[in-house]
Amino acid sequence: MKKKILASLSVLALGGAIASAPAMAQNVKVAYLVAITGPIAGMAPTMVQSMKFAAEQVNAQGGIGNGGKLDPQVYDSGCNPQLATDAATKAVNVNGVIGIVGPSCSGPVIAVANSVSVPAGVLLITSSGTSPKISTLDDKDLVFRTVPSDDYQGRALARTIRARGIDKVAITYLNNDYGLGLAEAFTDEFKKQGGTVTASRAHEDKKASYRSDLAELAKGGADTLVVFAYGNSSGLTILRQAIENGFFKNFVGADGMRDEGMVKTLGPDNLKTLLVSAPAGATGTGFEKFSKDFKAAGGDPNGTFAATSYDAAFLMALAIEKAGGDKAKLPQALREVATAPGEPILPGEWAKAKKLIAEGKDIDYKGAAGDQEFDAHGDVPGDYVLYKVGGSGFAEIERMK
Amino acid sequence: MASIGLINYATFMGTMIGIYAILALGLNVQWGVTGLFNAGIAGFFAVGAYLSALLTAPPSPERIMGWELPVAVGWLGAMAGAALIAWPIGRICLRFRSDYLAIATIGVAEVIRLVLRTEEMLSGGARGITGVPRPFGGLEYSLSQFAYFALVIAVLLLVYWALERQLAAPWGRMMKAIRDNEQAAAAMGKDIAKRRLEAFVLGAAVMGLAGALYVHFMRAITPEAIDPMISTFLVWIMLILGGSGNNRGAILGAVIVWLIWSMSEFVTDQLPADIATQAKYIRVFLIGLMLQLILRFRPEGLLPEESGQRTASLPPSPR
The missing domain is CATH 3.40.50.2300 (Response regulator)
Structure with a gap:
């Protein structure tokens, strides 16, 4: 009985691993860790939608690198550290993502950073972890957030x-x-x-x-x-x-x-x-652009964490483009594309950003939820x-x- | 690359399974052997986790302790602390029978959770405790994960061995006698209240140890981790599915439930993108479905309790 169950489970696991192998080599995988189940499940659909919306814009306007696509993998982090670390471990080790957007809630961010993403050297940008404790993590410059600390x-x-x-x-x-x-x-x-x-x-x-x-x-x-x-x-x-x-x-x-x-x-x-x-995000030009585009795509731009989630996903894509898909260069690249000086890039202006990056010019992303200028802790002032x-x-x- | 990734993932799962298996073993002492319906596992798990964190983490101005003691001291402290908390609770609550005891223990677990959430001086409040050291934490990612996995499995085997010995001893037979027929056991001169308290405290100490193993694995603890769904009911499902009354069943249950819980996400991800997000709920459904099927077709669990030699020919006693 025991053997049979274990055998069928490992077949199941192998099947999952093979089927999720990349279809094209130059595609770049990122993980979107969102609390789809659990106490804030009500906010999750909008967050997933706005992250995916960012990925769609990237892929519609030339994708990543030379003909590659951004391949987002959505995981459930359940607003719970056990589930979030499990999801992050799967994302990093089995599906080979090079960056994590999320997870939702502060406790899971701390657990994932401590036990998965920082030890494995993976960039993490959370759009909803607001605890001041996240600022002081020993994170080797790998933990950022697009939502201001409380x-x-x-x-x-x-x-x-x-x-x-x-x-x-x-x-x-x-x-x-x-x-x-x-x-x-x-x-x-x-x-x-x-x-x-x-x-x-x-x-x-x-x-x-x-x-x-x-x-x-x-x-x-x-x-x-x-x-x-x-x-x-x-x-x-x-x-x-x-x-x-x-x-x-x-x-x-x-x-x-x-x-x-x-x-x-x-x-x-x-x-x-x-x-x-x-x-103030709700009044800036970045938000207006995001609001118009996101509404046209059927989303609710005023949803909780919709704008910060979009920014996190878009910034991740910009950093990957800038770093040429090199995992080790991502944190540095993220700082370069997000902070002044540079040519301003508004939400959705992927083609323009891609062209400028290819020409070797510096860009400065002005996001939907604010200017997204990271400080030394990887926090945004808000x-x-x-x-x-x-x-x-x-x-x-x-x-x- | 891919194979190293799979090994890393397997190591992570193995560690979580080891921690949950220890929780299930603790519950097996209480429910499987003694028949105490403890629905407050999360409470003892939390006491162990927080106490070990406080003993070993660096000091912080916003809370007490932070003594930076060796991790082994933290683990022993976690067991002692959980046992100490369990003792008065057991004294008060064990006079209740089955379902009343379940309600009382749920209440106790909630009290512990709310105290840990609220008392900033004690537990860091809603922000929890960070900077908890992990044995072999200085190594490179894969090695560190593997070393901790090996440590957890060693602790699991030790706990399993100790509990097997304890249950094979006259003490174990006495507990089963109390579980199956309290009046008969009392008539034989057994001190029912005292013996049940012993089992309750022993099980709680094992659960505290699991909490300590968990907190050093995550290097942090926040109140979200002591969610009753993940820390209490998942453990119950593991024990019932694996076979209550049997330590190997408790471990097997932890293996199966966690594998399904974790790996089902790969399967649901193969669905079209439109429904893949909603399909994340499938794993909750799968666990529930499995429990229903087990209770319907194999209520004694996958590995049922082994009855003693002399009663081998008799059917298992009804609960």
Whole structure:
């Protein structure tokens, strides 16, 4: 029994390995690791679609190198380190990919970088891992991300709020890496700027009432509440109960609170004192181009991580082209194509980029989610805008620094 | 190149299978031999993983410990820690029978998970612990993977050997007697509560060891890793499929379930691109289907429990 099962399984495995061998030698394989199953499965279809869309554009406009194609392999990373490392091991060792786009969620990024991609010398660009811990990994310059670390937004928001004359706040944050990262960075920077944080409390998602949390937070005497949560979930309940019971007068949130459904539910008149920050990507020329093209291809450019996923996949292709398909040169090539100076390349301008690379000219990718200028850690600084509620949606007030 | 890649992949799978096999062996002591329905495997796995990480990782200003002790100390500490946590839980929960015990252990595992997620000083909170050393971690990728694989298999064999001895001893027969007929065993003068607690603590220590092996393999631990689906129910499926009550069955179950879990992705990738993405769910379905088929046609598992010599002619006792 045991032998039979093992035998049939190994046949299965061999069949899989042979059938997935490359059809053309000069094709270049990259892995797209996305949490197709698991807790963020709802975001996955858009992420996969936008990554594949980037690959389609590359292949439609001349492909990679001399007549080769970009061959994306989609794997399920499940927002779980066991599954993500398994998928990455398969991608690197069995299918021979030279770069990884993904995985989704911060924990899997750390596990994959630590135990698979960095030891094997494979370039990794994540489009959705936002934990500040990713910056400090010992990564031999092989881990990059197109989504800003939560650290940046928290600090930028703290400076902006402080500059607007608010000096005393209470903070409540969703107890996950997103909420925690924002709250820590915000608190640190706000104190450095001379502000006072009267109270800071984590909250769990999906509770029916946060009144006791709010009562505790209001004790410190601050009239501004900073909410790092999602406007379609705990953030909505907290705002509603804080307004109903008059715990706080002013409200501040980050990109998770920039939710138009929330404005509709609570009514724009009740939210006149709400300020939220969000990545500026949604206003740049890069995003406009991506938005138009992606919509025409049937995608939703405003989907969570759609723009960052597109950038990660497109940048991976640019780096492969620049490095001539040489795995060892990829990190250096990625820095060259992504950062200034150079001829600006917008999303989808593959033919132009390919021509410039062939001529040996320097290019600078201006992505859908921002300029994508990597720092020494492989992080992008992110470009943020402060919004207030206007009409039934959000209106821009100022660019944050 | 391709063959080295396949070897690397096989090594990775072998390591994961080894870790899961140890988890399944721990569960076998509790469920297979003693009949304790522990649905909180992830909790003991997590205690082992975090404790070993804290003992061996470099210090960090944002959390406690980080003592940079040798990895072997981390492993022993993981076993001791998981056993220490299991003891009071067992004292309280083991008075419950079967399904009530299952609910209580699920609750305990969730408590452990939420504490580890929330207490930043203890566990790094939602960001977890990074920089955990791996034995032979300084070697080149393939060699390092292979060396750790060999280490995990050595530990697995050691655990298997120790448990086989323990179960072949009078202790093992006594546990089976308690499982199959509690009143009879009590009438023979056995201290049921104490013996069940022993099995519970022993199984938990083995699960803690598996957690420690895991954290040094990944060099990091975050709360996502103690997801109940991956760390509890997958182990149950392995044990039931392989054959509960039989240590070799527990190992075989881990081999089969992980192979299917991991390799089915190659098969679904052969489907047209439009449905290949959706087809990733097939492996979840396959595991469920296998469990259904096994329970329907071979409820004792692929390698059923071996009954003792004297009772060899009797049919297996009903659970």
